[in-house]
Amino acid sequence: MQTLLNVSNLCKNYKRSARFLSSGFRAPLGPISFTLGAGQTLSIIGESGSGKSTLVQIIAGLISPSSGDISIKGQPLCSLSQQERCRAIRMVFQDPSSSLNPKVTIGRILTAPLELNTDFNKQQIKEQIQETLALVGLLTDYLDFYPNMLSTVQQHQVALARAMILNPDIIIADEILATLDISLRFKIVNLLLNIQENKGTSYIFVGHNMNLVRHMSDQVIVMNNGLIVENNNTAEIFNTPQTDYTKHLLLSHQPDYRK
Amino acid sequence: MLINYEFNEDKIQSPLQYTWSIFKRNNIAIAAMWVAIILVMIVIFAGYILPNTPTTQVKQLLLPPYWIDGGVSDHFLGTDDLGRDTLTRLIQGIQLTLGGALLLTLIVSILGTIIGATAALTKGLKASILHHFLDALLIIPTLLSALILIAIFGPSYENCLIAVSLSLLPQFIRAIYINIENELNKQYIIALRLDGAANIRLLRFGIFPNILESMVSLLNRIFSLAILEISTLGFLGFGTQFWDVELGALIASSIGLIFSSPWLVLFPGIAIFIIVLVFNVFTEGLRHAVIEGEDE
Numbered sequence A: 001m002q003t004l005l006n007v008s009n010l011c012k013n014y015k016r017s018a019r020f021l022s023s024g025f026r027a028p029l030g031p032i033s034f035t036l037g038a039g040q041t042l043s044i045i046g047e048s049g050s051g052k053s054t055l056v057q058i059i060a061g062l063i064s065p066s067s068g069d070i071s072i073k074g075q076p077l078c079s080l081s082q083q084e085r086c087r088a089i090r091m092v093f094q095d096p097s098s099s100l101n102p103k104v105t106i107g108r109i110l111t112a113p114l115e116l117n118t119d120f121n122k123q124q125i126k127e128q129i130q131e132t133l134a135l136v137g138l139l140t141d142y143l144d145f146y147p148n149m150l151s152t153v154q155q156h157q158v159a160l161a162r163a164m165i166l167n168p169d170i171i172i173a174d175e176i177l178a179t180l181d182i183s184l185r186f187k188i189v190n191l192l193l194n195i196q197e198n199k200g201t202s203y204i205f206v207g208h209n210m211n212l213v214r215h216m217s218d219q220v221i222v223m224n225n226g227l228i229v230e231n232n233n234t235a236e237i238f239n240t241p242q243t244d245y246t247k248h249l250l251l252s253h254q255p256d257y258r259k
Numbered sequence B: 001m002l003i004n005y006e007f008n009e010d011k012i013q014s015p016l017q018y019t020w021s022i023f024k025r026n027n028i029a030i031a032a033m034w035v036a037i038i039l040v041m042i043v044i045f046a047g048y049i050l051p052n053t054p055t056t057q058v059k060q061l062l063l064p065p066y067w068i069d070g071g072v073s074d075h076f077l078g079t080d081d082l083g084r085d086t087l088t089r090l091i092q093g094i095q096l097t098l099g100g101a102l103l104l105t106l107i108v109s110i111l112g113t114i115i116g117a118t119a120a121l122t123k124g125l126k127a128s129i130l131h132h133f134l135d136a137l138l139i140i141p142t143l144l145s146a147l148i149l150i151a152i153f154g155p156s157y158e159n160c161l162i163a164v165s166l167s168l169l170p171q172f173i174r175a176i177y178i179n180i181e182n183e184l185n186k187q188y189i190i191a192l193r194l195d196g197a198a199n200i201r202l203l204r205f206g207i208f209p210n211i212l213e214s215m216v217s218l219l220n221r222i223f224s225l226a227i228l229e230i231s232t233l234g235f236l237g238f239g240t241q242f243w244d245v246e247l248g249a250l251i252a253s254s255i256g257l258i259f260s261s262p263w264l265v266l267f268p269g270i271a272i273f274i275i276v277l278v279f280n281v282f283t284e285g286l287r288h289a290v291i292e293g294e295d296e
Helices: A052-060 A082-088 A106-117 A122-136 A140-144 A152-164 A182-199 A210-216 A234-239 A244-252 B015-023 B027-044 B086-121 B125-138 B142-153 B157-184 B187-194 B199-210 B212-236 B247-253 B263-295
Strands: A003-012 A029-037 A041-046 A067-072 A089-092 A170-174 A202-206 A219-224 A227-233 B002-004 B010-012
Touching: A003 A052, A029 A052, A029 A067, A029 A202, A029 A227, A041 A052, A041 A210, A052 A089, A052 A170, A052 A202, A082 A089, A082 A106, A089 A152, A089 B187, A106 A122, A106 A140, A106 A152, A106 B199, A122 A140, A122 A152, A122 A182, A152 A182, A182 A202, A182 A210, A202 A210, A210 A234, A219 A234, A219 A244, A227 A234, A227 A244, B015 B263, B027 B086, B027 B263, B086 B125, B086 B157, B086 B199, B086 B212, B086 B247, B086 B263, B125 B157, B142 B157, B142 B212, B157 B199, B157 B212, B187 B199, B199 B212, B212 B247, B212 B263, B247 B263
Parallel strands: A041 A202, A041 A219, A089 A170, A170 A202
Antiparallel strands: A003 A029, A003 A067, A219 A227, B002 B010
């Protein structure tokens, strides 16, 4: 298995704010090290405040790390240009109704990453958009629509299309399935798995639903207080959890129907 | 946003077209808009529609308006104590006050948007200095700071406009700054930033279309304040020289004649009232249309 993403000794420290009477205190993150193979799915689980979101935001490039290296296909991430970085890692946000600009058509939303990160001409852009829409299962009729005219699932598909349009190596998904109800959730899950099969994309998930995590991922990272507690393949984590923290985490997320 | 015509044809409207279609349903706002357009036309073409030259003096002093006994049709709104035509001076006053306020709103909004956007998009020391400096400026009432500036520059119409715009600028920058700052935390802006969009693109497609509502009410507030401050300064005698007739100055010059010919004070007062009212009703209608369009 080829190593795609390599994170080593990643740290994020927050300076105590110098302002008078500041109450802002945040726990530091790291050091964190892990690797992700091509075409694999990595899930990050942990209680809230354990640094899952911070970690994926650092990988996505929203937050700059204090120290440590992230390299993709052997190249350090900081040596890549913004465009190369965009083409390597894309992010899908939690709630598509707030991550799609309400004042812009779907067509424009999908054109923007191509215009900014590739030197495609108009024809190539059009073809790429059509290809990506077919991949996520949307008709080209939707290009003239505004996001609020679509249903939640369609918005999810558009958000996914925006991420896939640059054919990235890694897609980061921050709890994207939480806002969907169960049947629609599986539509998106199957869509994600199909895309992975076709394109060989790697996923990094931040998950909260343990059954879904078990279903989708090859590798699971358990985080607590900004540190990795356990990092193993999915079967090992779920069958023989090594630490008490993992055991409690898995116990506290019983299947929905038992509640 | 889908509208359906008589036969089954669905057409997708852009957010602006949709807002306009909501605005068109509000009759009072439409009426206010037309009056506002007429007023702006008067401002632009005042030079061509003046019935007399503002400085021409006739023998008949203090003529009442045409429809009151003793009025003359040559002087529709009568004449003042020096025999100058009231209608002519009123139109010129509207030109100076309203035109000045419109020009000033334009300049303040352009300058304020540039500075506010720069402040919101930069981080660290520069933004912090601007932030606290503007906070400090905001504690001075705008009219007071305009008066201080006039005292420095010397009274004239141009200096009055400069002073009023400088006194209104901090408010505008502050409001724009807060609006953009709020908008920057929205997910679609973060997503656009992850697409690699530069700041200009971020502002053009991400931020400005989404802060339309607060922009409209902000422009309205700045405009109303500008009208009132220009006429207040004119009334106090700081705004204009004696050959410029600005609405506030018109009231001030004839305040002594209020018992013998009250219309000399009445007409400029009504003009100020109508200008402020009409523009407020218009922009309020616009604002409601924008809000309603966003709720959809």
